Amino acid sequence: MEIFYAVTAALGAIGSIATIVQAISGWVKTAPEQRAEVIRRLKVFGVYVYYSWAVAGALMITVVSIAGVVRFGTSSEALSRNDVLMLVLDIWNGVFYFLSAVVILAFWRKQAVDRRTFRPDSQT
CATH class of the missing domain: 1.20.5 (Single alpha-helices involved in coiled-coils or other helix-helix interfaces)
Structure with a gap:
């Protein structure tokens, strides 16, 4: 084997x-023209991958933070300072990373709309 x-x-x-x-x-x-086209498409693909990974990472951290809050709420053990500190940190991480994902998605959408609506010949 x-x-x-x-x-x-x-x-x-x-x-x-x-x-x-x-x-x-x-x-x-x-040909050089085909190379330029391939490079252009790779750049566009890279932007999609970058934003997708950023949003996916932020949402995964949000889910893990929510799981920490749920774990704190369903725990039957006595509370300690460490548990309360971890609860505060989980809430902070959950809110911060969720809002970061929303901002990244909004920024990504704004760039896509600007790219479609921008017309160079309409400039004064």
Whole structure:
């Protein structure tokens, strides 16, 4: 079984190297106009990925903070200072990161609307 894993890993590495070489040779063969188009599309894709990760991360932290508040509320143990401090921090994190996600989404939407409605020929 170990030989199977070693062969699989070696084939994966060879396949990855071959794919990288093929991508580089394809990139060299493309016309400059096509390269510019690919770069433009990658930049747009990068913006979507960046905003998506930022919103997803903020919402995940919000969910974890809400779980901490719920855990505090359903706990039957005696309260300690640490528990109360963690409750305050969970509430703060939940509110802050939720509002951050909303602001990021609003900013992202505003950029998309501005991009669609901006007309360079309408400038005075």
